Amino acid sequence: MRGIMEQQSAFQINETDNVATALQECKPGKVQLLGDCTFPYIEAVTDIPLGHKIALRDISTGESIIKYGVVIGRSTGNIPKGSWVHLHVMESIYDQRSSHLDAVTGAPKDTQYI
Amino acid sequence: MELKDFSWQGYERKDGKLGIRNRILVIYTVKCSEFVADAIVRESKNEEVELIGFDGCTDNQYAVNMLISLIRHPNIGAVLAVGLGCEYVQPQWLAEIAEKEGKPAKWMFIQEVGGTRKAIDLGTKYVQEMLETLKNTPRKEMFMKDLILGAECGGSDFTSGLAGNVVVGRLYDKLVEEGGTAIFEEIVEAVGLDHLLLSRAANEQAKKEIQYTYEKALEYCKDVHQYSVSPGNFAGGLSTIEEKSMGAVIKSGSKPIQGVVKVSCTPKKPGLWLLDSTPDPYWMQFGITNPNDNEGLMDLISAGAHIVFLVTGRGNVVGSAVSPCIKITGNHGTFQKLTDDMDFDASPVLRGECSQEELTLKLADMVAKVAGGEKSKSEALGHKEYFIPYKYQEKEVSFKKKCDICMES
Numbered sequence: 001m002r003g004i005m006e007q008q009s010a011f012q013i014n015e016t017d018n019v020a021t022a023l024q025e026c027k028p029g030k031v032q033l034l035g036d037c038t039f040p041y042i043e044a045v046t047d048i049p050l051g052h053k054i055a056l057r058d059i060s061t062g063e064s065i066i067k068y069g070v071v072i073g074r075s076t077g078n079i080p081k082g083s084w085v086h087l088h089v090m091e092s093i094y095d096q097r098s099s100h101l102d103a104v105t106g107a108p109k110d111t112q113y114i
Numbered sequence: 115m116e117l118k119d120f121s122w123q124g125y126e127r128k129d130g131k132l133g134i135r136n137r138i139l140v141i142y143t144v145k146c147s148e149f150v151a152d153a154i155v156r157e158s159k160n161e162e163v164e165l166i167g168f169d170g171c172t173d174n175q176y177a178v179n180m181l182i183s184l185i186r187h188p189n190i191g192a193v194l195a196v197g198l199g200c201e202y203v204q205p206q207w208l209a210e211i212a213e214k215e216g217k218p219a220k221w222m223f224i225q226e227v228g229g230t231r232k233a234i235d236l237g238t239k240y241v242q243e244m245l246e247t248l249k250n251t252p253r254k255e256m257f258m259k260d261l262i263l264g265a266e267c268g269g270s271d272f273t274s275g276l277a278g279n280v281v282v283g284r285l286y287d288k289l290v291e292e293g294g295t296a297i298f299e300e301i302v303e304a305v306g307l308d309h310l311l312l313s314r315a316a317n318e319q320a321k322k323e324i325q326y327t328y329e330k331a332l333e334y335c336k337d338v339h340q341y342s343v344s345p346g347n348f349a350g351g352l353s354t355i356e357e358k359s360m361g362a363v364i365k366s367g368s369k370p371i372q373g374v375v376k377v378s379c380t381p382k383k384p385g386l387w388l389l390d391s392t393p394d395p396y397w398m399q400f401g402i403t404n405p406n407d408n409e410g411l412m413d414l415i416s417a418g419a420h421i422v423f424l425v426t427g428r429g430n431v432v433g434s435a436v437s438p439c440i441k442i443t444g445n446h447g448t449f450q451k452l453t454d455d456m457d458f459d460a461s462p463v464l465r466g467e468c469s470q471e472e473l474t475l476k477l478a479d480m481v482a483k484v485a486g487g488e489k490s491k492s493e494a495l496g497h498k499e500y501f502i503p504y505k506y507q508e509k510e511v512s513f514k515k516k517c518d519i520c521m522e523s
Contacts, residue, residue, distance in 0.1 A: 011276050011464060021272055021351065023464060034466055035276075051272030051351030065353075068275070068364065070310060072357035085353070092354035094305050094332075095341040106348025 008044070010054050012037040014069035019053040019085050021067075026054070045082035049104075053085040065090050117258045117292045117478055122486030124256030125191065128216025132256045133188030134420045134485045135162070137436065138244050140194045140237070141181060141208060142167030144201035150224055151196040154237035161493075162248075163241055164435050166500045173202035176377065176505040183378035183416040185212045189436055191251055192218040192244040194237060199225030218244045258478070259293035261485065262381070264389070264414025264422040264437075265365050266299055268407035271427025272351045275361020277444025277460040278425040284474040285481070286367035290386050297375065297417055298366040299389040299410060301331040302342045306356035307363050308332075316370035316385070323374035323511040327390045334392065350427075365425060374511050380418040389417055394507050395514065408432055408501040411439060421484055431455045433492025435500040440480060440490050457491050 009032040010020035020033060026048040030041055038056070048054045053067070059079040064071045073090045088103040100110050124132035140163060142151035148167055155165045166184060168177045185193050185208060193212035195205030205221040212219035220240040224233045265282045267274055286296040304311060308328045315321035335341045341355040352358045372385040381387045391413040411422045411434045424430060424441045429448040433439045443449050446461035458477060462468045468476075484490050508514075 013276065021276060034464070049351065053351065053353065067357060068360040070307070070356075070360055072306075072360060073354040086351070087348060087353055090353055092306075092341075092356060094335075095343070095355045097341075101345065101348055104349070106345035106350075108345065 007032050009034055010042070010048070011035045012056065013067060016066055016069050018056050018059055018063075018066045020056055022048040022050055022052055022054060025050045043082050045080060046084045048084050055079045055081050055083050055085050057081050059085075115475060115479070117288050120478065120482035121255050121257050122482060123253045124260065124485075125188070126252040126254040127188050131188040132254060132260050133190070134256070134261075134487075135189040135436075135438070136191040136248050136251050137189055138163045138192045138194065138241055138248070139184060139190050139436070140165050140196065140241070141185075141205070143195060143197040143203035143205045143208070144171050145169040146171075146198040146201070147196045147224055150230055150233045150237065151194075153230075153234045154194065154196065154241060157234060157238045158241045158245075160241075160245060161496070162245070164498045166435050166502065168203055168502050170203075170504060171201045174504045174506075176507050177502050178203060179378040179509070180412070180416050180502050181208060182211055183380075183418075184436055185217070186215055187415065187418065187436055189420060190217065191248045194219070194240050194244070195221040196233065196237060197221070197223050199223035218247045220244075256485065257292075258289060258482070259384070261289065261420050261481070262295040262297065262418045263289060263481070264297045264299075264411070264417065264419030265425065266407070266410040266414065266422070267303075267362055267365065267425040268410070269426040269428035269430050270347065270358065270361065271445055273444030273461065273464070274425055274427045275357075275364060277464050278427065278442045279361060279365035280444075280470065281458075281460045281463070281473050281477055282365040282423050282425060282442065283367035284470055285477050286365070286386060287369055288474065288478065290367070290369040290384070293384055295381050295384045295418075296367070296369075296386045297381065297389050297414055297419060298363075298386070299391050299413060300342075300362055301327050301388065301390060301392060302335060303355075303359050303362040304328060305332060305335060305341055305359050306354075307359050310363070311371065311388070314369075314371050316372045320371055320373040322513070324371060324388060326511055326513050327374050327388065327392075330390075330395055331392055333395070346428075365423075375417050376507055376509055376511070377413045377505075378416040379509060387417075389413060390507075390511070393505050394512055405503065406501060408434065408499045409503065411437075411499075412501050421481060426456075429456065431492070431495075431497070432499050433490070433495070433497025435498045438484050438490040439492050439497070440484060441492065442477070455491050455495070 012020040197205035209219040209221035449459040
């Protein structure tokens with residue numbers, strides 16, 4: 001367990017981004033924003049694994065996910081501000097297969113092991 | 115300190131090119147002569163003597179081009195080519211190319227000189243003579259503008275796109291402003307970013323080359339139903355190939371792209387260049403685009419890179435023959451765990467401990483030191499990996515489509 005004083009933080013690369021990257025494993029609560037951020041803190045509403053993305057605002061179905069100031073995919077459901085953004089709520093515009101992978105492990109679910 | 119303030123003593127070659135090392139390449143021209151060539155390197159007991167070679171008996175234009183580009187590389191001072199005596203790749207012709215470059219060169223066939231022991235003894239004698247000659251290589255002051263740098267990433271994690279590749283991109287911007295040359299690769303990791311790369315094309319020709327090279331890579335990914343992104347990447351937080359691509363492309367910085375360089379061809383002028391390491395379409399097969407990190411490093415070196423960056427989040431230990439490798443990580447844990455192997459820690463910027471500008475100049479300082487003769491971590495450990503495979507590539511961007519080739523044949 002993390003000490004209560006240790007700050008949770010996430011890195012926003014471009015000011016137009018609607019997601020930031022967690023620099024530690026984050027629990028619901030206050031998360032400090034670093035980088036080219038538009039506000040100093042965001043309230044996490046779900047767990048965010050290390051290196052994964054947190055929504056910086058409410059993102060509705062079909063909207064672009066922006067990181068580095070560019071489109072890195074689109075949302076497949078409504079994503080509330082402060083929640084985890086990954087394969088379960090977004091997909092690639094190019095790579096159809098990746099949206100069928102396990103959100104936590106990244107393991108393929110479309111290859112049979114029998 | 116700004117980039118223009120760095121200088122060191124380089125090695126001047128006959129064609130005026132400047133190298134940062136003065137090495138002897140011992141080249142085997144088929145797997146059958148590898149043992150002898152390797153023994154010559156070991157028995158020479160000198161860190162500046164190193165091994166490369168090609169395994170196949172049947173030759174391949176791509177592989178031969180690569181051997182020639184390494185012989186011509188300014189970090190190389192002399193060449194010894196060791197053949198068995200029945201293979202396609204010709205050691206004599208390789209030695210003749212080195213001689214034309216003004217580099218001491220010898221060659222032999224093991225069958226002619228009388229077998230393993232005699233060939234090793236003769237080879238080590240040749241190497242000793244070359245080492246003596248190389249002591250007289252003229253030195254000349256070298257600046258950042260004289261450098262060609264290459265960069266690739268491997269074992270990426272979420273820090274690669276936040277810190278490791280970012281610092282390389284910033285240094286590339288400064289190097290290009292200074293009149294130097296920067297090369298980046300991995301077009302299969304640029305999927306979804308064609309608009310971005312095309313908007314940075316320096317001219318119409320560059321735009322055409324980038325467009326063709328991008329489409330070739332995308333077509334390959336579609337054909338094999340596989341993009342350059344893996345379960346480990348997803349588990350680490352990357353959600354799409356576009357996200358991974360952007361993390362990789364950011365290492366190219368922000369300067370205009372002068373065009374596409376093919377493997378074993380050097381950029382025609384200074385500036386930022388995209389290296390196309392993917393096979394040309396009629397040889398596109400599953401799994402042969404970027405087989406491993408050393409292949410990528412070798413491709414950059416074949417294009418003239420004096421120093422190569424390997425940006426790795428998860429960590430890697432490799433080095434390279436011909437040119438020193440500087441390993442950069444944005445993951446502080448990886449830097450601490452692999453501290454004997456990793457050269458540069460880009461993570462302080464993520465903790466707000468320094469600015470991106472400070473970090474960039476720190477990397478420039480490391481580059482200047484390594485260029486001036488200080489050993490990178492992998493060099494000091496004796497890492498001298500190389501990888502020269504069978505592959506097919508045109509020497510210029512061909513603009514051929516797969517269907518055009520079907521029509522021709």
